[in-house]
Amino acid sequence: MVTAMGRFSVKEAHDLLRGLFRPRMAVYWTDFTLSVLLAGVAFWAVQPLGGLTVLGVAAFLVSVLATYRCFAFIHEIAHFRAKxxxxxxxxxxxxxxxxxMMVPVFLYxxxxxxxxxxxxxxxxxAEYLPLARMAPSNIVGLLITPLFLPFFGPYRFAVLTPLSWFVPRIREYLYSNASALxxxxxYRGRQPTDEEKWLWRGQELLCLAWIATAATLLAVGVVPPARLAQWYALFVTVALLxxxxxxxxxxxxxxxxEMSIVEQMMDTVNHPRARLLGELWAPVGLRLHALHHLMPGLPYHSFPQAHARLVAGLPEDSAYRLTESLGLTLSLRRLLREARAHKRAGTLLERSPLKEVST
Structure with missing residues (x-):
């Protein structure tokens, strides 16, 4: 692996992908808009179809997958925000x-x-922990946190946000501890710049207004409590995925x-097989994550063609090929195996991703 990394040329890979770096906005608008419409219709259909019937469960699963796809676009927005x-x-x-959904873009x-x-x-x-060098319980813990994530938005925007208007220390805490996905x-985040300050506060205010509206509709009976339970289940399932x-x-x-671009690529995983299934659990290009870390300026709709070009154009022993995994289950097993090996060797790192879940 070390030899393959030493031979790998980022420039050679980049040259193979010429013409694929321009985002096609029509694709973005169409894909996202259709996804959000599908998510909304499927979410609404659960109740008239019967929540625990076969059709009701099917509608709920469609709403989960469509919502998950919508959420994944925040990743593309983060990469192309300067355009x-x-x-x-x-x-x-x-x-x-x-x-x-109480995940405004400034959180990313x-x-x-x-x-x-x-x-x-x-x-x-913010998005990395040396999990392979930590106790396996940390991996399990990260799969439990989705149960609590639906409460983050209401607490962040309906409780802490208005308090921060009057208590400067809370506002400082808010941006350091509760303003990043x-x-x-x-991880400790940064304070907004003067240019960002009012943009961030505007999004906070809109989230607060949304929560207040939803709470009012629930209180007066326009929205039944069953819909709140459905939304909670939706959020938890999307977060778990x-x-x-x-x-x-x-x-x-x-x-x-620090890691070089090639080291980042080798620490990241591509899942090129079972493309249709992969688009469900890793949508909007996220299944080819090693490709993304190699070429972060590549729009998601170019990923399949880019991957095909690299596989065809790079040597058979290229380091790029070593990033491939046969599937989600095998990747998860490998991570657990690495963590258990470090535990047996007694070389675990001390940092814990669950340290502040209760704060």
Whole structure:
């Protein structure tokens, strides 16, 4: 593996992908808009079809997968936020999905650190933990946290946000501890810049208004409590799918030191097989995650063609091929196996992703 990494040329790979780096906004608008419509219709259909009937469960599963696909677009927005063509799409995503789901786009401003050569895999990377070098219980713990995630939005935007208007210390805490979509609960975020401050606060206010409206509709009986329970189940299931996807996306072998682009690629996993199934549990290009870390400026709709070009154009012993996994289950098993091996060897790291779940 070390020899293959030493021979790998990022420039050669980049040259093979010429012409694939321009985002096609029509694809983004169509894909997301159809997904959010499908999610809404399927969510509504659960009750008239009967929540525990075969058709009702099928509608619920469709709403979960469509909602999950909608959520995945925040990743693309984070990568292309500097492009003017993404401005209207970013606003559309935030208006019809981000705000209603209480995951406004500013919560993902930290994603750039996950691709920074100096920050990837370190304590300053919100989306990474050296899980393969930690106790297996941490992996299990990350699969339990989705049960609590539906409460984050109401607590963050309906409790802490209005309190922070009057208590500066709470606002500082809010941006440091509760304004990032993160895997590492010990991660500390930054304060917004002067330019970002009012954009972030505007999104906070819209989330608060959404929660207040939903609470009022529940209180007066316009929305039945069963719909709240359905929304909770939806959120938990989407979060669980995303947690499984995150655990399979990397090998998590980092030791919190800097990694080069090639090292990042080798610590990341591609799942090119079972493409249709892969699009369900790792949508919007996320199943080819090693390709993404190699070429973070590549739009998701170019991933299949880009992967095919790299496989055809790079040598058979290329390091890129070593990033491939046969499937989600095998990736999860490998991660558990690595963690157990480190536990037996007594070389576990002390950091715990569950340390602050209760705070």
């Amino acid at each position: 003017k063509s993404f401005g209207p799409f970013r606003m559309w995503w935030n208006a019809v999905f981000g705000i209603p 401003e930290c994603h750039g650190e996950h691709h920074n050569r100096k920050l990837y895999g370190t304590a300053q990377d 993160k895997l590492d609960f010990e 995303n947690s499984l996807r995150l655990l399979a996306a990397h090998r998590y072998l980092g030791d919190e030191d």
